[in-house]
Amino acid sequence: MLDWLILGAGVHGLHAAACLRSQGARLRLLDPNPRPLSEWDRRAELLGMSHLRSPIDQDIDVGQLSLHHFAEAQPRLEPGAFSGPCRAPSLALFRRHVAWIRDRLGLDALLERGVARSVELVEGGVRVESEEGSLRARRLILAIGRPRTQVPAWAEGIGGAALHVFDGGFDHGSPGGAAVVVGGGLSAVQLALRWARARPGETTLVCRRPPSIAELDAAPRWARQRWSWRFANFSLAGRMAILDSEVRRGSVPSQAAARLARAQRSGRLRVVFGEVSSARKEGGELLLSIDHHGALRCRRLALATGFARGFDGVPLFEGLAQTLGLERGPWGMPLLDGALRWHPRIHVLGAAASLSLGPLAANIAGARLASGRLASMGPS
Missing domain, CATH: 3.50.50.60 (FAD/NAD(P)-binding domain)
Structure with missing residues (x-):
């Protein structure tokens, strides 16, 4: 044994x-x-x-x-x-x-x-x-x-989980035409930048709001044993509240934010702030409806929407x-x-x-x- x-x-x-x-x-x-x-x-x-x-x-x-x-x-x-x-x-x-x-x-x-x-x-x-x-x-x-990956309801009819960047069935290859990455955190920014390097000017990042800048996922104090023990001594409701308030979801380090800004300025990458409301297949393309931005067409879609x-x-x-x-x-x-x-x-x-x-x-x-x-x- x-x-x-x-x-x-x-x-x-x-x-x-x-x-x-x-x-x-x-x-x-x-x-x-x-x-x-x-x-x-x-x-x-x-x-x-x-x-x-x-x-x-x-x-x-x-x-x-x-x-x-x-x-x-x-x-x-x-x-x-x-x-x-x-x-x-x-x-x-x-x-x-x-x-x-x-x-x-x-x-x-x-x-x-x-x-x-x-x-x-x-x-x-x-x-x-x-x-x-x-x-x-x-x-x-x-x-x-x-x-389990987090898959938006609007994506279920066009591929669902297989469109998520962390799904085992996700296509690893670079896009062969117009591409869209949906997500607001570091994974979305990294993938969008990678695709923009491969196909400059043909990739769009769709996120609800500009990513917030934070070097780490949470304050460095939470990496210390004494703070971890302190956390464990809170009530269950208190621990839930801390997780909700302290985890910096949708944030990116400053250097990743700088690379994103440079890619935008050079025209290699387009960033659209909004939320996808629906999506459908139309011929060999995908048509995404984005609040306040109309429709967006692409041949390749990636969900970087977390777990x-x-x-x-x-x-x-x-x-x-x-x-x-x-x-x-x-x-x-x-x-x-x-x-x-x-x-x-x-x-x-x-x-x-x-x-x-x-x-x-x-x-x-x-x-x-x-x-x-x-x-x-x-x-x-």
Whole structure:
């Protein structure tokens, strides 16, 4: 029997694996992708991401400031290795650092490919069944990320979820003609800029209002353990109010906003402020009706409208809650204890732990907060 089984090999699962591996734990990661961080890498490449939004002091290694020391040890760094006032690392530097961590700790060898079909308690632990067989562990970590994209009702009749940039069926190729990106946050801006570079003058970004400028998703204080604990001590209603007010949805860092402004001025990218009210197919094109702007035609449409906020209807969470009688809060999120336990043998990380960790739960900062919780409280 393993000491730990981690469902999900993204940022949160990989950081947890690094921390537990460094402590000598016997563990495995269960993920459908061929290597850790595959889905994260796919999304970064699709968006044309050049830099992370997370600052240099937030990485997936075990120790503090690992990425900083790694960068200093490089014989030469490429120009633009860091960006903005938070010194956000370039995607290339971050990937090299992750590869170094994976190699140093042997994390790739711990990956089992598969999707968890069922979870049940067994004597001394849990058993997880996947299409590849079963795995048994004393403790389970759910680190599966946000499972559902947010798709506007008007898009259902013209492609629905497959139009969302984070859907597995989304077309990765550059557009072959007029293109529209709908969304108001960083992902929408990144994709629109990437398409505008490929097809200057043929891409339009549609957003409700000008993106607000913020270097991080939430104030830096929420990346500190003491603020995370403080958050967890508020009432449930208080925590919900903080999440609503502190998470900077639809914001972009200053350098991304500057690139957007330059693309507009040069005519490479058009930005329309409004809301799509309806859409239909007309011949080989899509016709979008936009409030106060009339109709907009395109041959390619991308939704960068984020993820559904909650975990209602997610089979794994629904099954565990019903089978084991586990408590859930607003948006179907698990209600966890101080060690992020939903059950004495089941811990939850990432966005699903937002009601325990605070506004940065879904980010790299949240992964580090979670490992601190696991280490400080210890599993029962």
